[in-house]
Amino acid sequence: MKRSKRSAIDRRQTIDAYVCISPWLIGFLIFTIMPISFTIYYSFTRWTIMEPPVWIGLKNYIFMFTKDPIFWQSLKVTSLYVVMSLPIIIIFGLLLALLLNLKIRGMNLYRTLFYIPAVISGVSVAMLWTWLLQPDVGMVNTLLDLVGIKGPGWFWDPVWALPSVASMSVWKVGGSAVIYLAGLQNIPPQLYEAARIDGAGRRQAFFKITIPLLTPTLFFQLIIQMIECFKVFTEAFVITKGGPLKATYFYLLYFYEEGFQHFNTGYASALILVLVTVIMGMTVFVNYTSKRWVYYAGEDRAS
Template identity: 45%
Template structure:
């Protein structure tokens, strides 16, 4: 009888839990799963909003892969951006976190100063950096001119346009810095004390203790950086318009142009699914290779 009462109580608790969870589940199905499935259907059609979708099968994918050179250009630009920005942001985030982990007076103020830029509006930041990187009267080139150095064309130079946006992306490195800082503060101090007894210096401690113990945090930030990198859009939309010579025409920006400028929503939907597959592939590669470099304390490193 007692067992029956416990079962009934557990059942009531389960039902209560599902009821609390149901609004989120319904919202997921209606506002996310529905549009996702509809976009998959649209990727096999031609659709311009004004007329009903017309089924064309794999034609959108065929045109994309065989007849659209800008598709490959935008994909290259995005891969270039991801391949450069993720390592740079990772290195800078770890460096700042190590500096902000020092026990000095006023360190909390410095942590706040470095973190605040990461919460500013993206449009405001883009406009600010558009002025900073202006080749004629921008802050950087004006500073370099004081030393007789002619600065690069930055956003107006095809060779410098993507590195300029990577440089701008460092503005928000404070977000990853905070996560690395949390990872650093979770490393047992006993490891450093034992290394000190063994005569290890700061560099050896960093290489043999800090980096291995920080690899789970690095893994998380790298995955998040790759996901956000493949969605880069705002910088090109506000600052360059995809130029010069389509050097900053990123995949998401090209998708936006196809959908809302050319009104080729079927083609844009096909591009979105290609982007999903590429992002998924890159993420799976990171996960598959993580066992070789991610160290979990007390685990089997799988």
């Protein structure tokens, strides 16, 4: 008796849930499943976009894993970029958000100012960075000169190119800070109040209240920014063209050149599916660990 009632509730919930997600589901079928099934098909073919595709089975994938050093190079470079760039965005974004969450006069203005770099689209920012990091006359090396350090060649040095591109992420923290800012609003102030009465210091409050209650936002940031980092493209496309010596030959750059410049589009389809699989694997992994460190106030207690 109890069981059947439970299942009736479940059924009703299921129906409601599917009604609710139906807009996304329809969009997913039309805007993702439909095009991506073409991509999956093309990945098993030779295809130049212009001529009809020719079925070649797994050859694209076999070539990629056994004969293509550029594939491995771009995967390596991209992973290194993620490792360098992700912490910058996650940590600096949080610090900036904490700063912007202070209640002082003129905060509206500050918040807007800090948002500016996020507003400017790729090419202008790239152009600016080439000027800032220009080895001979750029602002950064001029400043380094003043303190007696000979600055490196930045984008034009095989060793420094990748860190230089990664450091451009600093400008993106404005965008990531906004999301933290929204997350911070979900922390009930009473908790701090209570902590203070219990004699907890600010540092303790930060680590015992702010961070745990912010974990859902952190989790979101981690996944989203990881995906974005894997998709790094514009910086390399505009500034370094993947060089020098393929030090910044990112995965999407390789995909783009294969697919749209060399018209090796079947292979490019295979490339992108491998990347999606890699990111998906990372996401599942992060999601798996999340059970240990992400705290939801509204967790479904029944499950």
